[in-house]
Amino acid sequence: MLHDTLDATDRAIVLATQEGLPLAPRPYHAVAESLGLAPEEVMGRMEKLLAAGVIRRIGAVPNHYALGYKANGMTVWDVDDARVSELGRRVGALDFVSHSYRRPRHLPQWPYNLFAMVHGKDRTEVEEKARAIAVLLGDACRGHEILYSSRILKKTGLRFGG
Amino acid sequence: MMDDTDRAIVNALQGGFPICDRPYAEAAARLGIAEEELIARLERLLAEKVLTRFGPLYNAERMGGAFTLAAMSVPEEDFERVAEAVNALPQVAHNYRREHALNMWFVVATDSREAMDAVLREIAERTGLEVFNFPKEEEFFLELKFAA
Numbered sequence: 049m050l051h052d053t054l055d056a057t058d059r060a061i062v063l064a065t066q067e068g069l070p071l072a073p074r075p076y077h078a079v080a081e082s083l084g085l086a087p088e089e090v091m092g093r094m095e096k097l098l099a100a101g102v103i104r105r106i107g108a109v110p111n112h113y114a115l116g117y118k119a120n121g122m123t124v125w126d127v128d129d130a131r132v133s134e135l136g137r138r139v140g141a142l143d144f145v146s147h148s149y150r151r152p153r154h155l156p157q158w159p160y161n162l163f164a165m166v167h168g169k170d171r172t173e174v175e176e177k178a179r180a181i182a183v184l185l186g187d188a189c190r191g192h193e194i195l196y197s198s199r200i201l202k203k204t205g206l207r208f209g210g
Numbered sequence: 211m212m213d214d215t216d217r218a219i220v221n222a223l224q225g226g227f228p229i230c231d232r233p234y235a236e237a238a239a240r241l242g243i244a245e246e247e248l249i250a251r252l253e254r255l256l257a258e259k260v261l262t263r264f265g266p267l268y269n270a271e272r273m274g275g276a277f278t279l280a281a282m283s284v285p286e287e288d289f290e291r292v293a294e295a296v297n298a299l300p301q302v303a304h305n306y307r308r309e310h311a312l313n314m315w316f317v318v319a320t321d322s323r324e325a326m327d328a329v330l331r332e333i334a335e336r337t338g339l340e341v342f343n344f345p346k347e348e349e350f351f352l353e354l355k356f357a358a
Binding site: 054065068069076091110132133140141151158162193195196197202 | 230245256274305350
Protein backbone atom coordinates (compact mmCIF):
# COMPACT_ATOMS: atom_id res chain seq x y z
CA MET A 49 0.00 0.00 0.00
CA LEU A 50 2.85 2.34 0.74
CA HIS A 51 4.94 1.51 -2.28
CA ASP A 52 3.89 4.07 -4.87
CA THR A 53 5.14 7.34 -3.48
CA LEU A 54 7.27 6.64 -0.43
CA ASP A 55 10.71 5.04 -0.28
CA ALA A 56 11.81 2.44 2.27
CA THR A 57 13.04 5.03 4.78
CA ASP A 58 9.77 6.99 4.58
CA ARG A 59 7.85 3.76 5.14
CA ALA A 60 9.98 2.96 8.19
CA ILE A 61 9.18 6.39 9.62
CA VAL A 62 5.44 5.94 8.96
CA LEU A 63 5.47 2.55 10.67
CA ALA A 64 7.43 3.89 13.65
CA THR A 65 5.13 6.91 14.21
CA GLN A 66 1.60 5.92 13.12
CA GLU A 67 0.69 4.81 16.67
CA GLY A 68 2.04 8.08 18.07
CA LEU A 69 5.19 10.06 18.85
CA PRO A 70 7.30 9.13 21.88
CA LEU A 71 6.41 11.28 24.91
CA ALA A 72 10.02 12.22 25.50
CA PRO A 73 11.65 15.67 25.29
CA ARG A 74 13.31 14.78 21.96
CA PRO A 75 10.70 12.57 20.25
CA TYR A 76 12.17 12.79 16.75
CA HIS A 77 15.59 11.87 18.10
CA ALA A 78 14.00 8.84 19.78
CA VAL A 79 12.38 7.76 16.50
CA ALA A 80 15.68 8.29 14.68
CA GLU A 81 17.56 6.20 17.20
CA SER A 82 15.08 3.33 16.93
CA LEU A 83 15.52 3.32 13.14
CA GLY A 84 19.28 3.88 13.02
CA LEU A 85 18.85 7.23 11.26
CA ALA A 86 20.13 10.73 11.95
CA PRO A 87 17.56 12.97 13.74
CA GLU A 88 17.95 15.57 10.97
CA GLU A 89 16.96 12.98 8.40
CA VAL A 90 13.81 11.97 10.31
CA MET A 91 12.79 15.61 10.82
CA GLY A 92 13.60 16.54 7.20
CA ARG A 93 11.57 13.66 5.81
CA MET A 94 8.62 14.37 8.11
CA GLU A 95 8.67 18.03 6.99
CA LYS A 96 8.44 16.80 3.40
CA LEU A 97 5.64 14.34 4.18
CA LEU A 98 3.75 17.17 5.88
CA ALA A 99 4.27 19.52 2.93
CA ALA A 100 3.13 16.77 0.51
CA GLY A 101 -0.03 16.12 2.54
CA VAL A 102 0.96 12.54 3.37
CA ILE A 103 0.89 13.75 6.97
CA ARG A 104 -2.35 15.68 7.40
CA ARG A 105 -1.31 17.20 10.71
CA ILE A 106 0.72 16.43 13.82
CA GLY A 107 -0.85 16.67 17.24
CA ALA A 108 -3.56 15.38 19.53
CA VAL A 109 -6.21 13.05 18.11
CA PRO A 110 -9.17 13.42 20.48
CA ASN A 111 -11.60 10.68 21.28
CA HIS A 112 -14.69 12.73 20.45
CA TYR A 113 -16.91 10.40 22.47
CA ALA A 114 -14.83 11.15 25.60
CA LEU A 115 -15.21 14.89 24.90
CA GLY A 116 -18.97 14.53 25.09
CA TYR A 117 -19.75 14.32 21.36
CA LYS A 118 -21.92 11.27 21.83
CA ALA A 119 -24.16 11.63 18.79
CA ASN A 120 -22.80 11.40 15.29
CA GLY A 121 -25.01 11.72 12.28
CA MET A 122 -24.00 11.07 8.69
CA THR A 123 -26.04 13.76 6.97
CA VAL A 124 -26.65 13.14 3.26
CA TRP A 125 -27.96 15.69 0.78
CA ASP A 126 -29.35 15.68 -2.74
CA VAL A 127 -27.68 18.78 -4.19
CA ASP A 128 -27.87 20.25 -7.67
CA ASP A 129 -24.85 18.85 -9.58
CA ALA A 130 -23.99 22.27 -10.96
CA ARG A 131 -23.58 23.73 -7.47
CA VAL A 132 -22.42 20.81 -5.32
CA SER A 133 -18.69 21.62 -5.52
CA GLU A 134 -19.10 25.23 -4.48
CA LEU A 135 -21.64 24.42 -1.74
CA GLY A 136 -19.67 21.37 -0.56
CA ARG A 137 -16.68 23.56 0.17
CA ARG A 138 -18.84 25.82 2.32
CA VAL A 139 -20.36 22.86 4.18
CA GLY A 140 -16.87 21.40 4.76
CA ALA A 141 -15.77 24.70 6.28
CA LEU A 142 -18.51 24.65 8.99
CA ASP A 143 -16.91 24.08 12.36
CA PHE A 144 -19.24 21.21 13.34
CA VAL A 145 -18.60 19.19 10.15
CA SER A 146 -15.64 16.83 10.46
CA HIS A 147 -15.69 15.26 7.00
CA SER A 148 -17.51 16.19 3.84
CA TYR A 149 -17.42 14.45 0.48
CA ARG A 150 -19.16 14.33 -2.86
CA ARG A 151 -20.10 10.71 -3.68
CA PRO A 152 -22.14 9.08 -6.46
CA ARG A 153 -25.92 8.70 -6.33
CA HIS A 154 -27.49 5.24 -6.78
CA LEU A 155 -30.90 5.99 -8.21
CA PRO A 156 -33.62 5.21 -7.42
CA GLN A 157 -32.61 3.95 -3.96
CA TRP A 158 -30.12 6.67 -3.12
CA PRO A 159 -30.51 10.23 -4.47
CA TYR A 160 -27.84 11.82 -2.23
CA ASN A 161 -24.53 13.15 -3.59
CA LEU A 162 -23.15 15.18 -0.66
CA PHE A 163 -22.12 13.56 2.64
CA ALA A 164 -21.28 15.57 5.76
CA MET A 165 -20.45 14.00 9.14
CA VAL A 166 -21.96 16.04 11.96
CA HIS A 167 -21.06 15.59 15.63
CA GLY A 168 -23.04 16.81 18.61
CA LYS A 169 -23.67 16.23 22.29
CA ASP A 170 -26.98 14.59 21.43
CA ARG A 171 -29.36 14.09 18.51
CA THR A 172 -31.13 17.38 19.12
CA GLU A 173 -27.84 19.18 18.59
CA VAL A 174 -27.08 17.14 15.45
CA GLU A 175 -30.52 18.08 14.10
CA GLU A 176 -29.96 21.77 14.82
CA LYS A 177 -26.69 21.61 12.94
CA ALA A 178 -28.32 19.79 10.04
CA ARG A 179 -30.85 22.64 9.84
CA ALA A 180 -27.96 25.08 9.53
CA ILE A 181 -26.62 23.05 6.59
CA ALA A 182 -30.10 23.04 5.03
CA VAL A 183 -30.19 26.84 5.26
CA LEU A 184 -26.77 27.09 3.65
CA LEU A 185 -27.76 24.79 0.76
CA GLY A 186 -31.07 26.60 0.22
CA ASP A 187 -32.97 25.77 -2.96
CA ALA A 188 -29.99 23.85 -4.41
CA CYS A 189 -30.99 20.98 -2.10
CA ARG A 190 -33.91 18.69 -2.97
CA GLY A 191 -33.85 16.56 0.16
CA HIS A 192 -31.77 15.12 2.94
CA GLU A 193 -31.58 12.45 5.61
CA ILE A 194 -29.57 11.92 8.79
CA LEU A 195 -28.18 8.41 9.32
CA TYR A 196 -27.24 7.79 12.95
CA SER A 197 -24.81 5.05 13.82
CA SER A 198 -26.39 2.66 16.28
CA ARG A 199 -23.52 0.17 16.63
CA ILE A 200 -19.83 -0.06 15.79
CA LEU A 201 -19.41 -3.44 14.10
CA LYS A 202 -15.69 -3.11 13.39
CA LYS A 203 -13.14 -0.37 13.97
CA THR A 204 -9.56 -1.27 13.26
CA GLY A 205 -8.64 1.97 11.54
CA LEU A 206 -6.21 2.15 8.68
CA ARG A 207 -2.89 0.70 9.70
CA PHE A 208 0.00 -0.07 7.44
CA GLY A 209 1.99 -3.23 7.59
CA GLY A 210 4.76 -1.84 5.35
CA MET B 211 -11.75 15.04 34.82
CA MET B 212 -10.26 17.64 32.52
CA ASP B 213 -9.21 20.99 33.92
CA ASP B 214 -8.74 24.25 32.00
CA THR B 215 -5.13 23.44 31.11
CA ASP B 216 -6.15 20.04 29.72
CA ARG B 217 -8.82 21.73 27.62
CA ALA B 218 -6.35 24.31 26.36
CA ILE B 219 -3.97 21.50 25.34
CA VAL B 220 -6.67 19.54 23.48
CA ASN B 221 -7.98 22.66 21.75
CA ALA B 222 -4.57 24.09 20.79
CA LEU B 223 -2.75 20.91 19.82
CA GLN B 224 -5.05 19.21 17.30
CA GLY B 225 -2.49 20.22 14.71
CA GLY B 226 0.62 22.31 14.32
CA PHE B 227 2.86 20.33 16.66
CA PRO B 228 6.34 21.45 15.60
CA ILE B 229 9.08 19.40 13.99
CA CYS B 230 12.23 20.45 15.86
CA ASP B 231 14.66 19.22 18.51
CA ARG B 232 12.44 20.01 21.52
CA PRO B 233 8.87 20.21 20.16
CA TYR B 234 7.16 19.64 23.52
CA ALA B 235 9.14 22.56 24.97
CA GLU B 236 8.07 24.78 22.07
CA ALA B 237 4.40 23.75 22.26
CA ALA B 238 4.43 24.11 26.06
CA ALA B 239 5.85 27.63 25.82
CA ARG B 240 2.93 28.64 23.56
CA LEU B 241 0.54 27.30 26.22
CA GLY B 242 2.43 28.97 29.06
CA ILE B 243 3.37 25.73 30.82
CA ALA B 244 6.58 23.76 31.29
CA GLU B 245 7.75 21.01 28.92
CA GLU B 246 7.54 18.30 31.59
CA GLU B 247 4.02 19.38 32.54
CA LEU B 248 2.84 19.11 28.92
CA ILE B 249 4.37 15.64 28.58
CA ALA B 250 2.84 14.48 31.88
CA ARG B 251 -0.59 15.81 30.93
CA LEU B 252 -0.47 14.18 27.49
CA GLU B 253 0.45 10.87 29.15
CA ARG B 254 -2.57 11.19 31.42
CA LEU B 255 -4.97 12.27 28.65
CA LEU B 256 -3.87 9.23 26.63
CA ALA B 257 -4.20 6.90 29.64
CA GLU B 258 -7.71 8.29 30.31
CA LYS B 259 -8.55 7.84 26.60
CA VAL B 260 -9.49 11.50 26.16
CA LEU B 261 -6.95 11.30 23.34
CA THR B 262 -6.73 8.25 21.12
CA ARG B 263 -3.25 9.15 19.92
CA PHE B 264 -0.65 11.91 19.89
CA GLY B 265 1.48 12.24 16.77
CA PRO B 266 1.25 12.46 13.00
CA LEU B 267 -2.08 11.75 11.33
CA TYR B 268 -1.33 10.12 8.00
CA ASN B 269 -3.45 10.53 4.90
CA ALA B 270 -3.70 6.95 3.70
CA GLU B 271 -4.77 7.96 0.21
CA ARG B 272 -1.61 9.95 -0.38
CA MET B 273 0.41 6.77 0.11
CA GLY B 274 -1.17 4.92 -2.80
CA GLY B 275 -3.87 2.29 -2.67
CA ALA B 276 -7.63 2.54 -3.01
CA PHE B 277 -10.38 3.40 -0.52
CA THR B 278 -14.11 3.41 -0.62
CA LEU B 279 -17.25 3.64 1.46
CA ALA B 280 -19.81 0.93 0.72
CA ALA B 281 -23.24 0.07 2.05
CA MET B 282 -25.72 -2.79 2.03
CA SER B 283 -29.33 -3.31 2.94
CA VAL B 284 -29.16 -6.33 5.26
CA PRO B 285 -32.30 -8.22 6.33
CA GLU B 286 -32.65 -8.02 10.12
CA GLU B 287 -32.69 -11.78 10.66
CA ASP B 288 -29.44 -12.10 8.71
CA PHE B 289 -27.62 -9.14 10.23
CA GLU B 290 -25.18 -10.98 12.53
CA ARG B 291 -24.13 -13.48 9.87
CA VAL B 292 -23.53 -10.73 7.31
CA ALA B 293 -21.62 -8.57 9.81
CA GLU B 294 -19.37 -11.52 10.59
CA ALA B 295 -18.73 -12.23 6.91
CA VAL B 296 -17.92 -8.59 6.13
CA ASN B 297 -15.76 -8.05 9.22
CA ALA B 298 -13.78 -11.21 8.49
CA LEU B 299 -12.16 -9.49 5.51
CA PRO B 300 -8.95 -7.72 6.57
CA GLN B 301 -9.57 -5.02 3.92
CA VAL B 302 -12.64 -3.81 5.88
CA ALA B 303 -11.34 -1.09 8.22
CA HIS B 304 -14.56 0.22 9.79
CA ASN B 305 -18.08 -1.08 9.79
CA TYR B 306 -21.07 0.74 11.29
CA ARG B 307 -24.68 -0.18 11.71
CA ARG B 308 -26.83 2.81 10.76
CA GLU B 309 -30.55 3.45 11.09
CA HIS B 310 -31.67 3.36 7.48
CA ALA B 311 -32.82 0.89 4.82
CA LEU B 312 -29.11 0.81 3.93
CA ASN B 313 -28.20 -0.36 7.42
CA MET B 314 -24.58 -1.48 7.09
CA TRP B 315 -21.83 0.99 6.08
CA PHE B 316 -18.19 0.03 5.84
CA VAL B 317 -14.86 1.42 4.66
CA VAL B 318 -12.67 -0.79 2.46
CA ALA B 319 -8.94 -0.21 1.90
CA THR B 320 -6.91 -2.13 -0.68
CA ASP B 321 -3.57 -1.91 -2.50
CA SER B 322 -5.11 -1.19 -5.89
CA ARG B 323 -8.31 -0.45 -7.80
CA GLU B 324 -8.37 -4.00 -9.14
CA ALA B 325 -8.12 -5.42 -5.63
CA MET B 326 -10.97 -3.10 -4.56
CA ASP B 327 -13.29 -4.44 -7.27
CA ALA B 328 -12.42 -8.00 -6.24
CA VAL B 329 -13.12 -7.35 -2.54
CA LEU B 330 -16.52 -5.74 -3.27
CA ARG B 331 -17.41 -8.68 -5.55
CA GLU B 332 -16.36 -11.11 -2.83
CA ILE B 333 -18.58 -9.37 -0.27
CA ALA B 334 -21.54 -9.52 -2.65
CA GLU B 335 -20.90 -13.24 -3.30
CA ARG B 336 -20.36 -14.18 0.35
CA THR B 337 -23.48 -12.36 1.54
CA GLY B 338 -25.77 -12.69 -1.46
CA LEU B 339 -26.55 -8.96 -1.16
CA GLU B 340 -26.10 -6.00 -3.46
CA VAL B 341 -23.14 -3.79 -2.48
CA PHE B 342 -23.63 -0.07 -3.09
CA ASN B 343 -20.27 1.56 -3.74
CA PHE B 344 -19.79 5.21 -2.73
CA PRO B 345 -16.24 6.11 -3.76
CA LYS B 346 -15.22 9.64 -2.91
CA GLU B 347 -15.49 11.95 -5.92
CA GLU B 348 -14.47 15.14 -4.21
CA GLU B 349 -13.27 15.99 -0.70
CA PHE B 350 -14.30 19.19 1.05
CA PHE B 351 -11.63 19.35 3.64
CA LEU B 352 -11.77 18.97 6.73
CA GLU B 353 -9.90 20.00 9.74
CA LEU B 354 -10.98 18.23 12.88
CA LYS B 355 -11.99 20.87 15.33
CA PHE B 356 -13.47 19.23 18.38
CA ALA B 357 -13.74 21.70 21.23
CA ALA B 358 -12.93 20.21 24.62
